[in-house]
Amino acid sequence: MIGFVISFIFVLVAILILQQDWVHIAINTTSSTVPPPRLITKDELSLYNGDENSRGLYLAILGQVFDVEKGMKHYGPGGGYHFFAGKDATLAFVTGDFTDPGLTDDVSGLSPAQVVALYDWLAFYHKDYRPVGRLVGRFYGESGEPTEALLKVEAVLEEGKRLKDQAKAENQNLPACNSEWSSARNGRVWCSTKSGGVQRDWAGVPRKLFSPGSGRSRCVCVQNSSRLENVNIREYEGCPPYAESCPVTE
Structure with a gap:
């Protein structure tokens, strides 16, 4: 009887060890098979403006690049939002200034509430369009790491969320x-x-x-x-x- 118990415990320990190995292998496999984000330069992005000789139809917001080919009627030539194609015009998403100076990715002057609205737009693109990479420039470095500019925007976002929650509570009272x-x-x-x-x-x-x-x-x-x-x-x-x-x- 004692020998049976010892054998059972040995088998159970062996199974647990194997399970740990499987988990370890699964984790390593998952991390190794997830490709790094594609890094896209501004010059490369400009080739995806939907024009006759373009490579496709991309736009960027906060340095995140999306394939908006399925929205060709909106973002393609003649579309109401064609000015967003092939560039990062983040600022214009909240200002509505679609002139050349307004079509910029410089959002350093936005208020916390405007930054919250900007991230609502970002969530919309993640929901409706396919992300294809990160734009090397203001928000992401040459290795794809967040820049100081992006970290500042995220800090303003947190303040905007706090103020939004505060306003919501005040509106209830x-x-x-x-x-x-x-x-x-x-x-x-x-x-x-x-x-x-x-x-x-x-x-x-x-x-x-x-x-x-x-x-x-x-x-x-x-x-x-x-x-x-x-x-x-x-x-x-x-x-x-x-x-x-x-x-x-x-």
Whole structure:
């Protein structure tokens, strides 16, 4: 009986060792068979502009190159977005400036919110088109490594995500008012249990929420008295303090 147990344990240990070897082999095989990203120069990318003698139809965004051949009607000659073909015009995706100076990959002046929008575009291309490589230049080095410029953009992206989450939380606590405007009757703002895209079990009262230092305001629905003490929140002139609707002339 003891000999049987010892034999069983030996076999079990041997199986475990073999499994570890298989896992090790699988990992090494996977890592060795995944090809490195194709590196593409700007001159090479320019040959993929969809024109008569081009090699295909590529575009780049944030240094990532995509094959957009299936979108020929949009990106090919005569298409509404042909100016994106054969180059990295990242900036124009969020600015809408399609002039030659605007068709650039320099995004150093973008705000965090604009960088978030830029990465939404990048996600769109990953979903709808085939990535084919990385563009050597502003965002990737000659060995395909991220450059300092790309690392800075990614840092701004993280800040943009934080601000977006903060704005989302604020919108839940201070949802936008309903509003209407008529040149004959001016306008009004009002609160209900659904406004600003937020469904809730309270209506609240309309208040002006000022952006610190800007002097600009927007109408939000305020639920409780503690919010009314916020220095950036003010009542509408000529409107009763707890009215759910206020006339406006602005």
